Amino acid sequence: MIVGDPKPIEEIAASIADFRKVLVFGCGSCVTVCRSGGDAEAHDLANQLSHPRYFISAPPQLEVHTIERQCERDLLEAFLKLPDGIDAILSMACGVGVQVVSDMVDPMPVFPALNTTFMGGADEPGVWREKCRGCGECLLAYTGSICPITRCAKSLLNGPCGGTGNGNCEVDPYMPCAWAMIYYRLKRQGNLDLLKKIRTSQDWRAAGSQGPRVRKRPGIGK
Numbered sequence: 623m624i625v626g627d628p629k630p631i632e633e634i635a636a637s638i639a640d641f642r643k644v645l646v647f648g649c650g651s652c653v654t655v656c657r658s659g660g661d662a663e664a665h666d667l668a669n670q671l672s673h674p675r676y677f678i679s680a681p682p683q684l685e686v687h688t689i690e691r692q693c694e695r696d697l698l699e700a701f702l703k704l705p706d707g708i709d710a711i712l713s714m715a716c717g718v719g720v721q722v723v724s725d726m727v728d729p730m731p732v733f734p735a736l737n738t739t740f741m742g743g744a745d746e747p748g749v750w751r752e753k754c755r756g757c758g759e760c761l762l763a764y765t766g767s768i769c770p771i772t773r774c775a776k777s778l779l780n781g782p783c784g785g786t787g788n789g790n791c792e793v794d795p796y797m798p799c800a801w802a803m804i805y806y807r808l809k810r811q812g813n814l815d816l817l818k819k820i821r822t823s824q825d826w827r828a829a830g831s832q833g834p835r836v837r838k839r840p841g842i843g844k
C-alpha cells in the first residue's frame with residue numbers, strides 16, 4: 623500500500639486560503655488504512671481548518687466527501703459529487719490520487735493534504751515499513767523475498783557492505799542489515815546457492831528513468 627503523512631496544518635491552510643468553498647476530499651483506500659487521509663481524517667482536518675487562527679481573513683467554507691479510491695477515474699466519475707460553489711479541492715489521497723482528480727476537474731485547483739512517502743507493508747499493528755521502490759525488474763526470487771533495493775540502506779545487489787555487524791546495518795544500528803536477513807532466509811530455505819550468482823547492474827530504465835511508466839491491460843491498443 624501507499625503510505626502518506628499529513629502535511630503541516632499551516633501549509634495546508636495557506637494552500638486554500640484564497641478560496642471561498644473547498645471540498646476536503648478523503649480517499650477510502652491506502653491512506654484510510656494508514657490513517658492519514660480517510661473519511662475520519664478528512665472530517666478532523668476540516669474541523670481544524672475551520673478555526674480562524676490559520677487564516678488572515680475568514681476561513682473558506684469546507685465540505686467533506688470521501689470515495690473509495692481517488693486514483694481511478696471511473697470511481698471518480700461515478701461517486702464524486704462536487705457540491706455547488708466549490709472552487710478548490712483539498713485531496714487527502716496520495717500524489718497519484720491528487721493528479722487523477724486534478725485531471726478530471728481541470729482547471730479547478732486541487733491541493734495535496736499529504737506528503738506521499740512510500741510503498742510499504744504493516745509488519746505490526748500501526749507500523750508500516752517501506753518494502754518496494756517499484757524498480758520494474760523485481761529481484762525477490764533471488765533474495766528470499768527481501769528487497770535489497772529498498773531495505774538495504776545502500777541498495778546493494780551482491781551481498782553486504784563491510785559495515786554490517788551482528789545482523790544490523792552500519793547506517794542505523796537498530797535497523798536489521800537487509801543482506802543478513804537475505805542470507806539467513808535463503809539458508810532456512812536451503813537456497814544459499816542463489817548468492818553465488820553475481821548480479822550485473824540493474825536496468826534502471828525499467829525504474830522510470832525514461833519518463834513515466836505505463837502499463838496497459840492486455841487487449842488495450844497502443
Ligand code: SF4
Binds near residue numbers: 754756757762772
Ligand atoms: S526488487 Fe524492485 S520490484 Fe522487487 S520489491 Fe524491490 S524495488 Fe520492488
Ligand code: SF4
Binds near residue numbers: 778782783784790
Ligand atoms: S549494513 Fe547491510 S543493510 Fe546496511 S548498508 Fe550495509 S549491506 Fe546494506
